[in-house]
Amino acid sequence: MIAYTSARPGLATWALVGPLAAFAVNLGAAVVTNPVFRRQTYLLIFHLALIAIILLLATGRLTYLKGQLELAEGEVFDGQLTQEESGPWHPRKLDSLRFSNEGFSVEYAQGVRRGATRNKVAWTDADGRVHREVIGDQNALILAGYRFYTSFNKGFAPAFVWYPAPGAQPVVGTVHLPAYPLHEYKQSIEWMPPGSKTPLWVMLQFDEVILDPEKPSEFRLPSKHQMVVRAGALRQELKPGDAMRLAEGVLVYDGLRSWMGYTVFYDFTLPWLLAAGVLAVLSLAMHFWVKFSAKPWDKPN
Amino acid sequence: MTLELELQTLWAALVFYVLAGTVAIFGVVLQRKPERTVLGLLLAGLALQTLSIAFRWERLGHGPYITMYEILLSNIWSLLSVYVLAYWRIPPIRATAAVVMPILFVMMGWLLMTSPNAGHLPATYHTIWLFIHIGFGKVFLGTVLVAVGISGIILLRQSGYGGKRFARMPDDGRLDELSFRFMAIGLIFDTLMLIAGAIWAQDAWGRYWNWDPLETWAFLTWLFVAFSLHARFTYETSPRTGALMVMGVFVLAFLTFFGVPFISPSPHKGAI
Numbered sequence: 001m002i003a004y005t006s007a008r009p010g011l012a013t014w015a016l017v018g019p020l021a022a023f024a025v026n027l028g029a030a031v032v033t034n035p036v037f038r039r040q041t042y043l044l045i046f047h048l049a050l051i052a053i054i055l056l057l058a059t060g061r062l063t064y065l066k067g068q069l070e071l072a073e074g075e076v077f078d079g080q081l082t083q084e085e086s087g088p089w090h091p092r093k094l095d096s097l098r099f100s101n102e103g104f105s106v107e108y109a110q111g112v113r114r115g116a117t118r119n120k121v122a123w124t125d126a127d128g129r130v131h132r133e134v135i136g137d138q139n140a141l142i143l144a145g146y147r148f149y150t151s152f153n154k155g156f157a158p159a160f161v162w163y164p165a166p167g168a169q170p171v172v173g174t175v176h177l178p179a180y181p182l183h184e185y186k187q188s189i190e191w192m193p194p195g196s197k198t199p200l201w202v203m204l205q206f207d208e209v210i211l212d213p214e215k216p217s218e219f220r221l222p223s224k225h226q227m228v229v230r231a232g233a234l235r236q237e238l239k240p241g242d243a244m245r246l247a248e249g250v251l252v253y254d255g256l257r258s259w260m261g262y263t264v265f266y267d268f269t270l271p272w273l274l275a276a277g278v279l280a281v282l283s284l285a286m287h288f289w290v291k292f293s294a295k296p297w298d299k300p301n
Numbered sequence: 302m303t304l305e306l307e308l309q310t311l312w313a314a315l316v317f318y319v320l321a322g323t324v325a326i327f328g329v330v331l332q333r334k335p336e337r338t339v340l341g342l343l344l345a346g347l348a349l350q351t352l353s354i355a356f357r358w359e360r361l362g363h364g365p366y367i368t369m370y371e372i373l374l375s376n377i378w379s380l381l382s383v384y385v386l387a388y389w390r391i392p393p394i395r396a397t398a399a400v401v402m403p404i405l406f407v408m409m410g411w412l413l414m415t416s417p418n419a420g421h422l423p424a425t426y427h428t429i430w431l432f433i434h435i436g437f438g439k440v441f442l443g444t445v446l447v448a449v450g451i452s453g454i455i456l457l458r459q460s461g462y463g464g465k466r467f468a469r470m471p472d473d474g475r476l477d478e479l480s481f482r483f484m485a486i487g488l489i490f491d492t493l494m495l496i497a498g499a500i501w502a503q504d505a506w507g508r509y510w511n512w513d514p515l516e517t518w519a520f521l522t523w524l525f526v527a528f529s530l531h532a533r534f535t536y537e538t539s540p541r542t543g544a545l546m547v548m549g550v551f552v553l554a555f556l557t558f559f560g561v562p563f564i565s566p567s568p569h570k571g572a573i
Binding site: 066109111113114115116117136137138139140147149151263264265267270273274277278280281284285288292297298300 | 393421423424425427428471474475478479482485486488489492493496499500503504505507508509
């Protein structure tokens with residue numbers, strides 16, 4: 001438990017792997033030296049399966065990855081995570097993975113209680129074929145062993161086109177506002193255009209109720225809104241297509257999108273752990289079956 | 302289906318359970334064997350409670366595994382189902398009803414004090430693994446309850462109170478053996494519950510295990526069950542020690558099932 005919650009994940013990993021390995025060795029020594037395991041095959045299998053589980057857990061901690069990312073609608077994942085922790089032996093294959101967020105829906109019950117999330121995603125396989133899938137809640141997108149799940153985090157993402165100095169290529173991008181409805185009353189963020197040294201403060205303004213507490217509703221973009229942009233003393237309210245001239249370039253507001261938060265998890269030991277767990281249960285059940293059926297409980301020794 | 306009809310059916314079921322328990326306790330005190338009456342009353346109560354749960358399921362569109370009311374409701378049903386099966390199949394242990402029913406009376410009283418209003422079904426609960434996880438958990442707790450009933454007899458006899466009243470039951474050695482057979486079945490279902498729960502947690506929350514309070518307590522319970530079986534088979538503990546270990550497992554499992562999910566801030570709530 002301490003190992004899992006430590007602020008130093010590298011140390012935490014070894015703090016967990018060490019005792020697990022010692023436990024496996026201890027259990028292995030008991031299996032080798034105790035003659036009962038040579039007389040009772042199912043008991044032997046159960047303990048070997050336990051050793052396998054312990055070693056797989058340790059291996060999993062050395063090679064796992066857990067992280068988070070956010071993608072605006074239409075954006076392609078480029079291998080970058082906003083947060084991550086991983087084991088020291090994690091074989092990083094994430095950088096070569098690509099998938100795009102093609103929009104999502106999230107249902108809400110009365111009282112703004114979150115229901116089903118359905119997120120359309122697309123990716124291209126090694127043969128160049130495009131695949132489309134709906135993920136969310138129980139259904140992960142699995143690419144090269146990495147499992148991508150939608151999270152409860154999502155929100156609004158204003159898209160901007162930034163025109164730096166004349167002659168330079170314009171840059172298109174989105175700014176992810178704080179999660180909605182978690183931060184319903186704080187839909188603003190400070191942000192810096194690429195190559196600029198001037199921080200911009202952007203705020204989404206709209207009057208309508210998106211998620212009505214009185215009735216079932218669905219996450220959606222507001223039908224009417226404006227984007228407030230402030231750069232130092234300069235303040236402007238932008239609608240899609242409006243531009244704002246700044247000292248280092250021109251900022252054009254392209255419109256409002258949504259963004260979805262994802263968690264990603266990698267642990268190649270998962271199917272092996274399941275197999276070892278099932279083997280352990282089956283062998284334990286067989287051990288008790290053989291033991292108990294040999295003698296009725298109400299007969300004296 | 303209305304909440305009123307559901308509650309009326311439940312009350313009728315509880316009346317049958319209370320009658321069954323009362324008859325069982327008087328049977329022990331007066332040294333009679335009203336076994337057929339107790340079985341009949343328990344079955345009538347179970348039938349009515351099944352109806353009450355079905356009414357609720359139909360009305361809300363989901364099973365009884367979200368609110369404290371639903372968790373108590375479904376666990377009283379499952380615990381009694383497992384116990385009635387043992388009561389029917391193993392006649393020598395029928396006097397254990399005098400130990401088991403008071404435990405269930407406490408749960409029934411608790412049930413009546415909780416709100417029967419509907420809760421919100423989280424999106425992550427729409428999976429078959431939830432049913433499998435819950436099902437294994439209920440069988441586990443049911444088998445431990447049967448072991449508790451048997452262990453209660455051993456402890457009552459050793460305390461001097463039950464020696465005469467439970468004289469017709471098998472000796473402590475035999476009861477100890479049976480109690481631990483139920484614990485062994487419990488260990489298997491507890492393990493299955495953890496495996497099914499890990500599969501569900503992987504896809505519900507993106508991790509199969511995170512040491513959240515409920516997971517930690519469930520693992521401690523599993524460890525204690527495994528330890529008690531190990532101690533029983535390796536060191537051939539006395540019936541009294543064995544009975545105390547069974548009681549310890551039950552207390553730990555009870556806290557895990559009915560205490561931790563409702564004080565924990567983690568997303569792993571209810572659904573037992």
